[in-house]
Amino acid sequence: MNSNSKQPILPPATIGIIGGGQLGQMMALSAKAMGYHVGVLDPTPQAPAAQVADFQITAAYDDQTALLALAKRSAVLTYEFENVDETALKAAQQYAALPQGTQLLHITGNRLNEKQFLHDHGIPVTPFAPVTDQKTLTYARQRVGMPAILKTVTGGYDGHGQVDLNQADLTPAGLALLKQPCILEARQVFRLEVSMMVTRSAAGVVTTFPLVENRHQHHILHTTIAPANVGEKVHASARKIAVSIAQALQLRGVLGIEFFVLPDDTLLVNELAPRPHNSGHYTIEACNISQFEAHIRSICGLPIPAIQQTQAAVMRNLLGADLTIARENLMAHPEWHFHDYGKAVIRPQRKLGHITVLNNDIDQALASLQLLKGAQ
Numbered sequence: 001m002n003s004n005s006k007q008p009i010l011p012p013a014t015i016g017i018i019g020g021g022q023l024g025q026m027m028a029l030s031a032k033a034m035g036y037h038v039g040v041l042d043p044t045p046q047a048p049a050a051q052v053a054d055f056q057i058t059a060a061y062d063d064q065t066a067l068l069a070l071a072k073r074s075a076v077l078t079y080e081f082e083n084v085d086e087t088a089l090k091a092a093q094q095y096a097a098l099p100q101g102t103q104l105l106h107i108t109g110n111r112l113n114e115k116q117f118l119h120d121h122g123i124p125v126t127p128f129a130p131v132t133d134q135k136t137l138t139y140a141r142q143r144v145g146m147p148a149i150l151k152t153v154t155g156g157y158d159g160h161g162q163v164d165l166n167q168a169d170l171t172p173a174g175l176a177l178l179k180q181p182c183i184l185e186a187r188q189v190f191r192l193e194v195s196m197m198v199t200r201s202a203a204g205v206v207t208t209f210p211l212v213e214n215r216h217q218h219h220i221l222h223t224t225i226a227p228a229n230v231g232e233k234v235h236a237s238a239r240k241i242a243v244s245i246a247q248a249l250q251l252r253g254v255l256g257i258e259f260f261v262l263p264d265d266t267l268l269v270n271e272l273a274p275r276p277h278n279s280g281h282y283t284i285e286a287c288n289i290s291q292f293e294a295h296i297r298s299i300c301g302l303p304i305p306a307i308q309q310t311q312a313a314v315m316r317n318l319l320g321a322d323l324t325i326a327r328e329n330l331m332a333h334p335e336w337h338f339h340d341y342g343k344a345v346i347r348p349q350r351k352l353g354h355i356t357v358l359n360n361d362i363d364q365a366l367a368s369l370q371l372l373k374g375a376q
Helices: 022-033 065-072 088-091 103-108 111-120 134-144 172-177 231-251 291-300 322-328 362-368
Strands: 012-016 036-042 057-060 075-077 128-132 146-150 162-165 182-186 190-198 206-208 213-219 220-226 253-261 265-275 315-318 336-340 350-360
Touching: 012 065, 012 291, 022 036, 022 291, 057 065, 065 088, 065 206, 065 213, 065 265, 075 088, 075 128, 075 291, 088 103, 088 146, 103 111, 103 220, 111 128, 111 182, 111 231, 128 134, 134 146, 146 172, 190 231, 190 291, 206 231, 220 362, 231 253, 231 265, 253 291, 315 322, 315 362, 322 336, 322 350, 350 362
Parallel strands: 012 036, 012 075, 036 057
Antiparallel strands: 128 182, 146 162, 146 182, 190 206, 190 213, 190 253, 213 220, 220 315, 253 265, 315 350, 336 350
């Protein structure tokens, strides 16, 4: 089947999701509500997405036989994370549509490819340079300047696979990173971190969600405030950039775009996520359709309505012990929209759920989540 086919895939067709985490779970819930069947490939038995799907194939993500088995049982394939084997995906396209294609993964699954793609399309990014050893690091420092951040080009998330460089000598952690290809990025002084979800229909119509503010702790998203409290010029600039990126990628599905807001209110794109994003969870309750429904509509060739946010919102991640505290306080907080991903093990800093509070008074919404302060 042609992965770029514009023939709509209608319920009750089967959607195969590669990856069984919380993003896959919320994709599956949206798909099931629309009448689709859902299959999941994940190595963990009863993974979060599998708990709400019709079937699970329990196998490693790079198991080509398993991926082909999922494709044979599906009309369309999608994925919930970047590190999917491109070769296996290409082979799977003989059995199921892959509207997102593999080029999107090739670009976003490699930080150097991603920065170069953005730069080549006139999208503002921080200065960057490739690094393969200490010699190229010296050149990269001259080109990028200091301070900077050294990152592995693949893998790494929530602060893993990167070190800050403030001086000439590498720390042991920095030396360890150089065992694999890296990218050096100039560190920016920014006012806010914001993000926007964007999608594009099979007919080429680009639709953006509101720009939101993200607050991090220990490199992990902690709180999202929607919409972001920035001027209209910043909102408009983000929308323009999001549309440009979606068109350049010939995007299908949802894409998350993370930005830095600089002191002069200009924007730099920090990262792309070729899938729904943690900072878009608020859309489940706060918008006329969620980022997950938009993703399903896009990959299945259905039209996507203009996005309207019905009420301001705050989304708070539940990490580690946060989940237990939230469960114990549900009776006292009817305003909480509580999401528990159903993960089997509670570990510090692990994303186990989230809470969204709808309230046009953002301070009140934040205050309602204060009892979780300090939990991990």
